[in-house]
Amino acid sequence: MTQEDQRPDAELLAAHVAGDPTAFTTLVRRHRDRLWAVALRTIGEPEEAADALQDALLKAHRSAASFRGDAQVTTWLHRIVVNACLDRLRRAKARPTVPLPEYDSAHPVEPDDPLGRRELAWEIERALRTLPGDQRAAVTLVDVEGYSVEETAELLGIPTGTVKSRCSRGRAKLVPLLTHLRNRPDPADVPVSDSSRTAAPDKPRQEPDHRLNGDQP
Amino acid sequence: MSQHHDPVHPDSDHLTPEVLADLELGLLDDESRDHAELHLTHCATCAALRGDFAALTDTMADLPDEPMPDAVWQQLATALAAEPVVTPAGAATVVPIETARKRRWGRPGIGVVAGAAGVALVGAIIGGNVLGGTNNSAITSDSGGPTAAGDNAREVLVNPYAATQSGTKYDAAALDAQVTQLVTARKTFSPTAAPTADSTAPTASPTTSGEFASPEPTMNDDPGVAQLATDPAAAQACLEGYLGVPGVRPLAIDIGKWQGEPAAIIVLPAADPNAAEVWVIDPDCSGPEGWLFYYATVPMRAVP
Known part of the structure; x- marks a missing residue:
């Protein structure tokens, strides 16, 4: 077995743009589970998620040179994946998602x-x-x-x-x-x-969700 | 942005889930927010519901990521590997040889880099030392056309790792036709007995029947290539080490040229039965320091 490529995400993406034939696949392999989870949860159906993910990552592969570096590479990948999923959902609006058993x-x-x-x-x-x-x-x-x-x-x-x-x-x-x-x-x-369980009636939860901090209008 | 909500449930005077969700996200206007907060100080039911929102977000934050199924990964990796490398200018390009020389090998989609350093890929070339005595130059070409191995050849290749040495000038634009012809020619001249997958011993010994007759090597003037012409077992070890997948039998291995440089063209079965994976690599299978010139999945055209 080989050692995993340790280069940071941005370096791998830059290498891909420069013509490295394996850098992009290495990048995707590194984040594949999270990308899959996002696609599956967004689109709700494994086969559609796989297709959307492939569409998205091929698009990312081709358009990597347009990545400006002002966001994390994973954020950029997630953006492309989520939008590919939403596009697919809009096109197939009549088709219901398949619920989990x-x-x-x-x-x-x-x-x-x-x-x-x-x-x-x-x-x-x-x-x-x-x-x-x-x-x-x-x-x-x-x-x-x-x-x-x-x-x-x-x-x-x-x-x-x-x-x-x-x-x-x-x-x-x-x-x-x-x-x-x-x-x-x-x-x-x-x-x-x-x-x-600690949200007693006289002590409602006051603290905002940490992910929404600084987000009040 | 703020929205005005009637925070009181029409039937029970309780806050609705929508209002509580808006409250958590700061979407209520001042009046509605104050009303909701006051209500929560007195209403155990609504406070419990608010706790449910907290439990919901806590649980969602902890949802495990389901691993990508292997089949999905394989399909994805194959699709990515088939994509040409695209320059910032947007033109599909092959990998420049000089750049490629500096790269490590790695199989897109499988990603295992060879551990078979120093093994000679072209060890399986049916070179002059294993020719069957026929002096067949059918696949020699300087025209760049798909003068595939075996066009007029009488060779029979019994080991999948045995290579031909056509000298064909392979080109990305014509690769599908060239590869189709290469594979077709190989099949045409295959023996009736199928080669064994575990064939590790050199079987390409010359026979008077011409069993291993091969085209005349055309690159003997290249000391690097001629030097590597040893045996199929070495080629098998190289390929399996490089690809990281044992038992992948090539459809063809041919030694030709890529952008004017000696190159080994390795044709492997693709997931699509009507396509093939083509690896264009430096003929010296030097493992992690080896060189990948070009990779593509090409359609296999029907040959009349």
Whole structure:
């Protein structure tokens, strides 16, 4: 086996632009899982995600010389991937996304997961796929991938207020899932986070999401 | 941007999820925000709902990234490898030889760089030392045309790693036709008994039947190439080490020229049965310090 190429992302991209035939593939290989996750969550269907990802990365391969270096290479790649996914979603609007199968609730409670976070994650992945594409992309980038609202706005080429609005609509559609799980009969199954369990009525959560810091209008 | 919302649920006086989501994101106007904050200090139900939002964002932030399936990666890597390198000017180019000489080898899409340093790729060339006695110059060409190995040749190649030495001037623009003809000629002259995949011993010994007759080598004036003409086992070790994939049997290996320089043209099966991967490399399989001149996936045209 060979050693992984240790050059930084920007150096690999520059090498690709200069004619290095393997640099771009090395770059993509390095980030493939995250790019795949973003594509899959944005588009909601594995086959479509694979096609969108390929379209996007071929485009990035061809247009690498236009990368200005004023953003992270990964941000630039994510922008191209997300926009390719959204283009594909718009073209295939009539086609519903394929939901993930139901979580097998007969699953025994796993000893390392007593609060059922794995089930919750599964349910949220399922619910994400039911969101409209624009909301799903915003929620994926801000809430899952951890981009700031400003970065997401730049990624998607939309105003920050629109990102917030889409995140808000998306979260509002997802949160009943948490409420439903919280209200299940067996309290041992309530998979809520520490922060929600400490959100006592007289002490509502005041601190803003760290990813939205400095983002108040 | 701010939006005005009626923060009171019409039926229960509770805050709606939309209002709470807007509150978290700073989308409420001042009046709605103050009303919502006041409500939250008194309403356990709405405070719990607000906690659900926190749990939601916490959980989403921790969602694991699903690894890219191998099949998706292979398809993607193949597509990327087939893309020509594009200069800032936008013109598709081959890799300049002088630049390529400085590069390390690596197979796009597989990315394993050879560990087979110093192995002679052209060890499998059916050169003068293993010719079957026929002095066949059918594939010699200085015209640059696809005078593929075996056009008029009577050679039969029994080892997939055995190379021809046509001297053809390979060119990116004509590569598909050249490669099609090369592979077709090789198939035409293949023996009825299929070569074995694990053939590691040189089988290209000259026979009086002309079993391994080969075109006359045309590059014996190149000391580098002539020197490397040893055996198919060396070529196999070189290819497998370089590609990092054991058992990949080439459709053809030919020694010709690329941009005026000696080059080994290695043709491998592609995922698409109607296409082939073509690797144009320096004939000296020198592993990590080896040189890749050009790579492309080309369609295999039907030959009448």
